[in-house]
Amino acid sequence: MTLTFRAKSGNEALARVAVAAFAAQLDPTVEVLDEIKTAVSEAVTNAIIHGYPNETASGEIVVRAAIDGETLTVEVEDHGVGIGDIATAREPLFTTRPDLERSGMGFTIMENFMDEVRIESAPGRGTKITMIRRIDSPAGARETPVN
Amino acid sequence: MTLTFRAKSGNEALARVAVAAFAAQLDPTVEVLDEIKTAVSEAVTNAIIHGYPNETASGEIVVRAAIDGETLTVEVEDHGVGIGDIATAREPLFTTRPDLERSGMGFTIMENFMDEVRIESAPGRGTKITMIRRIDSPAGARETPVN
Amino acid sequence: MFSFETEIRGRVLIARVAGELDHHTAPSLRETLERAIEEADVVHVVLNLSSLSFMDSSGIGVILGRYKQLSAKGGRMVVCGLGPTVQRIFELSGLLKILTVAPSEEAALGALGVA
């Protein structure tokens, strides 16, 4: 699935429920689904706040999700300001917006809740976060695909 | 928002929760939200079953939602087989798939649950359903937009 | 999320349906009910929808199909637990006219002469 929406606050929930509804076909446990929702919420919140800091000129965010076997891949892409120093951005507690009470824990949460997190970013060009999570279907609980 | 996904059963839920999450910014009552979800589910189910009857060659469905003031517009578009006789298709109880226990009530439900339903379709080209619903925010319950 | 449980009380099959009933989830309910109603000792069905969180016209198809199956063998279907949106879907589709709606599962069983 591909979901495109405006980079405005309020759309974080839209993005995470859409990815959760999509991931539901792998029959994840409630906890795994919560972790995926949280990671998506972090990436989308970052795109909204950091990617497009100039609220009046806010752009679009694209969220793509795909399932291959038992592996969920989620991409969150913005065409905003981009990240200059990715290694520093990844550090726990590092934030450029303490004024907004950001905690600097976004990337740390993504990394802990997903199996793999890739960051591609270039200043002035935007940011693409790719997150991968393997979902083991509970034995027997997975229904045979209809259609 | 724009949501694109494969025309396969199981994605009906994805489409309706995404539209519901998007419409939530207008603070609809639970009942209004249920009606919108039902109408979206009808249109998307139709695209999956009727638009792409050949399951192996299933295509893409695009759902667009937009809000203008208090008016929600939802489009559901497929590039499937299209509808030859739109007037007949709209009739209550008319269905071409009684074998699937379809009830022929899809368009009737869309029309009753939304303020306006437009059907554009051409055989071999596909179908676009446009549904419009005005949502009166409950007095005082609507928060001032953040960002 | 969709699930249901069934229980047999005398000649009545009770089906308690929970979650979202749509085109994707309808087949499992249809198959179970279809097979149960084919059994000689099941004559009536009580459909308890009080835990249903969503239903579209795919539900009408399943219910109407089972209603016809029951009518053919002289049985009845009684539904309970309709939320406001499901109630309107029943109304629009004419289901309200042919089914008995009861205020609760006990009342539904009562209507069928089961204590």
Next chain:
Amino acid sequence: MFSFETEIRGRVLIARVAGELDHHTAPSLRETLERAIEEADVVHVVLNLSSLSFMDSSGIGVILGRYKQLSAKGGRMVVCGLGPTVQRIFELSGLLKILTVAPSEEAALGALGVA
């Protein structure tokens, strides 16, 4: 869906938070708590998260901000009702080390010496 209610018991402010706490919903909670803690008679805060259905790192920011505000006036923050995912977020961010976690609201009040 996000909401919260607050109650004052002696020198303790109890905030019961429900629904989804994220970047969009955090400001309303922050502002209410911020103002309440500025009052001289509120010294401690109990945060009951048992009805929280979702929280991301925006929640850490609000909680940490209020923790600092309370520490500055010699007060404490006690949280209860952490679900497993929220518990892990607290753990990762170090909140578990600086806050007291109680098994229930009563226990939280007890820890602050309120009956």
